[in-house]
Amino acid sequence: MLLTSVIIVLREVLEAALIISVLLALSRIAGIRLNWVRWAIGLGVLGSVIYASNTAIVSDWFDGVGQEVINALLQISVYVCLVIFAVYFAATHKADDANKQRLQALMTVVVSLAIVREGSEIFLYLSGFVGDMTQFTPILTGGLVGAGIGISAGALVYYLLLNLKRDIIPYLSTVLLASVAAGMAGQAALLLIQADWLPSQQALWDSSQWLPEDSVSGQLLYALIGYEASPTPVQAAAYFGGFLLLLGLVALSRYRRKSHADG
Amino acid sequence: MAALYRSGSLLLLVLSLTALPAAAAKPEFKIEIRNHLFEPSELVVPANTKIKLIVYNRDSTAEEFESYELNREKVVMGNRKAVIFIGPLKPGTYPFFGEFHPNTAQGIIIAE
Amino acid sequence: MRSIRTFLVVVLLATMTLVVFIAALRGYRASMSQVEALLDGQLVEMARLLDSLHPDDFAMTEAYDGRAFAFQVWVSGKLLKKSLNTPDELIAPLTPGYRDGNFSGYRWRILAQPGHTHEQWILVAQRADLRISLAEEVILEAVLPIIVSLPLAGVLIWLIVGRGLQPLRRLAQQLGSKRSDDLSPLPIAGAPAELRQVIDSTNSLFNRLALAFDREKRFAADAAHELRTPISVLKIQMYNLSRDLQRGNPNLDKLNDGIERVNHLVEQILALYRSTPEHFMANFSRLDLHALARDTISRYYDEFRSRDQQIELAGHRSFLVGDRFALETLLHNLLSNASKYTPSGGQIRVAVQSDDSGVVLCVEDSGPGIAEEEYERVFERFYRIGGDRHVSGVRGCGLGLAIVQHITELHEARIELGRSSFTSGLAVNICFPLRIDAGVGA
Incomplete structure (x- = not known):
């Protein structure tokens, strides 16, 4: 049971921690106050409890695939917000107060939506063990280990980003955000395939022999770049399309700002 | 949420109208979860065909049907059922498990 | 404001958590497979024990209703003996080796082993959930102290980092509490090597600043002092001039006024920089x-x-x-x-x-x-x-x-x-x- 709770908690915490630390590092260099993160986490946890306690109702929607559809919707929302954020961030380098507030609002939405999606699964898992004292220690221990690894990785990424050279941070953060966002797009595609809303196909490749998804490094890569051992063509297209779309839009807005500044 | 549901079902209606013949041809399979065990724990399905798997959870607690080989993951709430579309699969064996109780809730899908 | 202390504590603790937890997970996995191998060995022993019994012995033994264990003995395709917690059918196919399977509402680890005669098969099983929780109980005892000790390590790191940064904090305090006109050097005794350069540079800066202030004061005082004599002379000549000229000349009054002002200024400067x-x-x-x-x-x-x-x-x-x-x-x-x-x-x-x-x-x-x-x-x-x-x-x-x-x-x-x-x-x-x-x- 210990390993199970480590994996479940780690997978969800790691992804949220990674998004939070990249956004926190970006806030820091843009001179945005960090208090939005408290709101985002609070809203996210509240949302995930509400979502988790209504999973039974949601599951029955859309002929029994409501869960997939709503989760895909959440993932797509996170992806879209991340794209808007990255583009807006690139377009407004010298942020005034109004810009900062808009960026703060976007980050709050991204993080709280991500936590709603990630956190609800932890709550569902834990709710199954309420009253079962025999499993208390292993589950609590596993949860702590998983959360500990996830949060530590997030903290290290945050300080790693901040300790880089000032002009590299926005580029690296954008690439990191792009890969996290692409992971969201890929996940959304997978969920819609599972719901039979998108065509199901044979997997393009299978790398589970070298790097199983349920290993710690597999989980780390899943959170970081949305690693999937055997993706289908639709999924891979969503992933790489999402990745390139974000980077392309950011590059475009950067270019336009530059030419604006020159002209 | 109700509006979302309606528009979603409308979309589904359009989708299902266009894909009606295929949907009708999809074979259905049933699995039960009881006392954190899959019943049956071995399921033989036709290869190269898309199938509809219905998982009934007879326990009071939630379970998550998960398979890395099938790329599927879905929470099945206590005393409820869930629909999962699988395949088309190449012939072979595809293990699945209940992520919330992986030590006992284990099973295998055999595509022939 | 970025705090060095927060940075050090967070990064040290995060690194330690990652290393320790991942090591603990590895340890857990390795121990788990060890314990499982041990339990598998017990199944083999049990199968051999059952195999050593004569078919007649089974007839005499009473029915066994195990909780954690189950067995079946088959001879020539017929069930010779079974524990009450197994069904009447085969619990596993008759191929030698371990497998996992469900029966009687539980998941089991099953060992199928041919007996000493060709017709006999021994099937022994142990409940999977009990095996896991038994193994986990043993391993948790070993892993738990490592995890519990981490908050303690956090507190220690917090204190140690705080202690290590104390000279820096003390220096900041000394500089902060200094009066704006206090240019005395900072004490260098007991300062760590890393801060010595900072203190040296600061002290030399203070020294140069004090010298510059001093020079400014002395220059003003000296200049004022030197001006006193010519002003006195000027006053006397003014007095003489006023006697020569007729009284009430407005230009003379203005000139007199100007000299008085210069005199006043010089006296004030002298008072300001007196010593x-x-x-x-x-x-x-x-x-x-x-x-x-x-x-x-x-x-x-x-x-x-x-x-x-x-x-x-x-x-x-x-x-x-x-x-x-x-x-x-x-x-x-x-x-x-x-x-x-x-x-x-x-x-x-x-x-x-x-x-x-x-x-x-x-x-x-x-x-x-x-x-x-x-x-x-x-x-x-x-x-x-x-x-x-x-x-x-x-x-x-x-x-x-x-x-x-x-x-x-x-x-x-x-x-x-x-x-x-x-x-x-x-x-x-x-x-x-x-x-x-x-x-x-x-």
């Missing part, structure tokens, strides 16, 4: 500020009378330790300021009071007063309210209040500006803190 604080303290004596104020008022009484101004002195005998000449200068500057900026017929009130905390001198006038935003600036040297537009029929060089502040600081007193208790005007409050030696004397 260093150390030299000053040597001349300190115990004196009555109330009496000193009375003397000063009477000395300059004619000035007030000529402008038709009322002056009153309130308060009582108040002793403090200070420099008589400096305090006279201070009183004179305050009184002449008050007189200067109060129109004819105005009022001036001087109060000297003492209590347990010290002596308070208050000089109020009924003049126009000063706008609050000017309070800071009036102490600047050569600053005059209104700048070049300043029109007052009286002499002034803009040094008066700067000198007052200088003397106040030398006496470690505090100066405050405010509104006077008259309908308009300025109130200058100077609080001299009680010094232990003065208290004893009184």
Whole structure:
């Protein structure tokens, strides 16, 4: 049971921690106050409890695939917000107060939506063990280990980003955000395939022999770049399309700002 | 949420109208979860065909049907059922498990 | 503000958590497979035990209803004996080896093993959930202390980092609590190697700054001193000239006025840079500020009378330790300021009071007063309210209040500006803190 709770908690915490630390590092260099993160986490946890306690109702929607559809919707929302954020961030380098507030609002939405999606699964898992004292220690221990690894990785990424050279941070953060966002797009595609809303196909490749998804490094890569051992063509297209779309839009807005500044 | 549901079902209606013949041809399979065990724990399905798997959870607690080989993951709430579309699969064996109780809730899908 | 302490604690703790937890997970996995191998070995032993029994023995043994274990013995495709917790069918196919399977509502680890005769098969099984929780209980005992000790490590790291950064914090404190005019070097004894360069550089900067201040003071004082003699000569020649020329020549009066102003400026500069604080303290004596104020008022009484101004002195005998000449200068500057900026017929009130905390001198006038935003600036040297537009029929060089502040600081007193208790005007409050030696004397 210990390993199970480590994996479940780690997978969800790691992804949220990674998004939070990249956004926190970006806030820091843009001179945005960090208090939005408290709101985002609070809203996210509240949302995930509400979502988790209504999973039974949601599951029955859309002929029994409501869960997939709503989760895909959440993932797509996170992806879209991340794209808007990255583009807006690139377009407004010298942020005034109004810009900062808009960026703060976007980050709050991204993080709280991500936590709603990630956190609800932890709550569902834990709710199954309420009253079962025999499993208390292993589950609590596993949860702590998983959360500990996830949060530590997030903290290290945050300080790693901040300790880089000032002009590299926005580029690296954008690439990191792009890969996290692409992971969201890929996940959304997978969920819609599972719901039979998108065509199901044979997997393009299978790398589970070298790097199983349920290993710690597999989980780390899943959170970081949305690693999937055997993706289908639709999924891979969503992933790489999402990745390139974000980077392309950011590059475009950067270019336009530059030419604006020159002209 | 109700509006979302309606528009979603409308979309589904359009989708299902266009894909009606295929949907009708999809074979259905049933699995039960009881006392954190899959019943049956071995399921033989036709290869190269898309199938509809219905998982009934007879326990009071939630379970998550998960398979890395099938790329599927879905929470099945206590005393409820869930629909999962699988395949088309190449012939072979595809293990699945209940992520919330992986030590006992284990099973295998055999595509022939 | 990025804190070094937070950075160190968070990064150290995060690195430690990652390393320790991942190591603990590895340990858990390795131990788990060890324990499973051990339990598998037990299944083999049990199968061999069952195999060693003669078929007749089974007939005599009573039915076994196990909780964690189950078995079946098959001979030539027929069930010879089974534990009550198994079904009548085969619980696993008859191929040698381990497998996992479900029966009787549980998941089992099943071993199928051919018996000593070809027809006999032994099937033994152990409940999977119990195996796992048994193994986990054993391993948790080993892993748990590592995880529980992590918060303790966090507290220790927090304390150690805090201790390591203490010299830095102490240096910051020393610099922060330094008075703006205190240019004495920081103590270097006991400073760690990493800070030595910082302290050395800071001290050398302080030193150069102190020298520069000193030079500035000395230059001003020397220049003023050197100017005294020619001004005296000028005054004498002026006197001689005035005797030669007829009286009441307006140009002569203007020239006279100009010389008086230069003289006043030089005297003020000399008062401002009279000596260093150390030299000053040597001349300190115990004196009555109330009496000193009375003397000063009477000395300059004619000035007030000529402008038709009322002056009153309130308060009582108040002793403090200070420099008589400096305090006279201070009183004179305050009184002449008050007189200067109060129109004819105005009022001036001087109060000297003492209590347990010290002596308070208050000089109020009924003049126009000063706008609050000017309070800071009036102490600047050569600053005059209104700048070049300043029109007052009286002499002034803009040094008066700067000198007052200088003397106040030398006496470690505090100066405050405010509104006077008259309908308009300025109130200058100077609080001299009680010094232990003065208290004893009184």
